[in-house]
Amino acid sequence: MTHVLAIGAHAGDMDLTAGAVLAQHVLRGDRATLLHLTLGERGHPRMTVPDYAKQKREEAETFAEKIGAGVRFLDYEDGLLPEDDDTKMRVGDMIRELKPDVILTHWSASIHKDHARTHRIVEDARFYGGLKTLEREREAYWANELYYADNWEDAEGFAPDTFVDLSEEAYEIWSQAITGYAYARGETYGFPYVDYYRALTIVRGAPAGFKRAQAFAAPKGSRQLRTKYFGKGA
Template sequence: MRILAIGAHPDDIELQCAGTLALYKKQGHDVFMAVATNGDMGNFDVPPAELALVREAEFKEACFVIGAAPIWMGYPDEKLENTLANRMAFVDMIRSVDPDLVMTHGPNDYHPDHRYTHQLVWDALPLAGVGSLKTAHPATSRQVTLYFMDNVGGIGFQPTEFVDITETIDAKKAALAKHASQLRIFRQLMDVDLLDVVETMGKFRGYQAGSRYAEGFTKVEAWYRGLSRRLLPESAGTSTFDYKMERGGAQ
């Protein structure tokens, strides 16, 4: 399969679904990571033009860790809008991948860039398959299935499906660690360790999923987008239940 994750900022994908993407790649699927904005407003002590170059380089390094192909859209940070021109750019970007499955932000995430990315993806996906609507790339060859990835901190998000990322949690952390400029500013301004956020959220969703670490998703149920089979990857790891049974049962 061809898997496309679309985030608003550099590091959004790594925070929310990189474990699942690494698992897809490990299982032989083609993985693509697209970022809408250039992250140039993220650090108060680095000029925006300089920071955009830093954030792009960090993003590409993170993609290399996952084994994903990077797509850098380059919109200004904090200024993304749901315009027709931007929608058509998203249509063409999606067509360039021709994915089986897309992951992006949900509609109630905390940041406007996240919510506008959500809306642009939602509006672009049906158009990506309309052959009479011309862009630089041909229409998608299938109706694309859409999943929403977790909100930051899991706030206001109720997963309908989980992926056991126990075997790829280290890859997820390694990819996020490439975003050194973002990790630094979160520690400096908010006393937040983003690597600890990944660890904590992974365990939290893992408790819900019955595994050591997990990521949560909501599959979009909309006309002509449903499937009777699961597209999220199954892990070869040991579940909490199996782990206990191997040792003679829970005490």
């Protein structure tokens, strides 16, 4: 069994960019978990921050339930995500606890500073999680694979080299589940996230010879991988 952990800056980030892959792993009998560092609670121009925080948490829990994934939350503030050793240690502790085989997260460059910070936090957290000489509550654990998700907000310098062939069932589960997020429906600032990312599965799939795919970049960007699953048994 493979465990895929998707770590996003805000609730909804990894759901949108990697959710179909997570659903596909769950359908195979694997384990998937979403870890949200913030709720993204400052992302609605017509709702108060507390009200939208409550809504985003409910949306994240509903999405995870619909695709069969686990969901975890840290308590950082949207737009104020700290990039310090305490944050990296906390995420590293989550990696030690959850023991994922594969981690998915943000690309390094982004128009949103929380995304770029999450990229660096996760890279260091993976290191801290696997550092045997660093004593923490749980024993060290090294996550073998790391990939960066395909996000239009993180597009600068992003060159996908890993394409995951999506089954029709996984695509449909994700496609329906993601509409549970108000922002994805375009109800915050009007961007048609659902339409964009549904179409992107075709755009990324076609060059790889797939009907639909979600795309990722490996840390070294040195391999072309076409697969149906990450990790064990791919």
